[in-house]
Amino acid sequence: MTESVPVLPPKNRTSRTGLIAAIVVVAVVVVGVIVYLTTRGSSEEPGATVGSTAPTVVRLGTTDVAQPHWEILKDLAAQENIELEIVGFSEYTQPNPALTEGEIDLNAFQHLLYLADHNNNTGDDLQPIGSTLIVPLPLYSDKHDEVSEFTKGEQVAIPNDATNQARALFVLESAGLIAFTGEPKVPTPDDVDTAASTVVVRSVEASQTAGLIGDPDIAGVVVNNNFATDAGFDLDGYVYADDPTSTGAQPYINVIVARPDDVDNPVFQRIVELYHDPSVTESVVESSGGTAVIVEGYDAAKLQQVLQDTQANLTTAG
Known part of the structure; x- marks a missing residue:
């Protein structure tokens, strides 16, 4: 009679392999998360927190950079995640070429007649996207x-x-x-x-x-x-x-100006809207000694039509 030999149960061969696989999966996930967070954080502006949305930077040129209403406008824009940089120019002849060349995104220093004369003389096609003020002469x-x-x-x-x-x-x-x-x-x-x-x-x-x-x-x-x-x-x-509100005064409305491809930019349009916030406009009027009249009721299309008419009038007069 042959003596029976005890048979041991088979080893669970998946335990070692499964453990290794699990470790690899966890490692890949961790590395992926680190790469994602590192990449996202590095693409934002300095000082941005991980996971936040970087502010949209807009550079606006003007010849009256020291006026207090610009700081008010900057603060309002910052609340909407728009970083508004006010770029100062010493002469009226500088902001339009800077805008054309892409050194700035917007400018706000001129009335429509000045802009019309600039476009006619240079061949540029800069366009108004919002009104600011008009001052009696x-x-x-x-x-x-x-x-x-x-x-x-x-x-x-x-x-x-x-x-x-x-x-x-x-x-x-x-x-x-x-x-x-x-x-x-x-x-x-x-x-x-x-x-x-x-x-x-x-x-x-x-x-x-x-x-x-x-x-x-x-x-x-x-x-x-x-x-x-x-x-x-x-x-x-x-x-x-x-009378600054008369039809004849339309060419002298001061405007915020953009390149033609940017007239419908929603961020730029929002800056126009923020300019008309009472905290900004009250500062504008105060700085002018009470002479400035804030121009309301002119959307971009209406301003662009006035510009077109004014350019035609200048051409005829020339």
């Missing part, structure tokens, strides 16, 4: 308190640059001090009917107009708001000013 005098007091042949100094000169002439026409020989879209002194006018127009550099207020040969001066402020004028002490 006043006639000041140290000799007269009323327009009716001006007498035949007295001289009035006006700015001689193309954009402000036309507006100054319209101011004098509206005041009844000059008449035109026709119906010029962009008048120059050559369009003035001297025989039918009360005053004689004298064109000078815009920066010199305020300094002529005491000249014995000058009965009045048409002065831009910034030069009047710098010269210490009583901004409410003008003899006459145009």
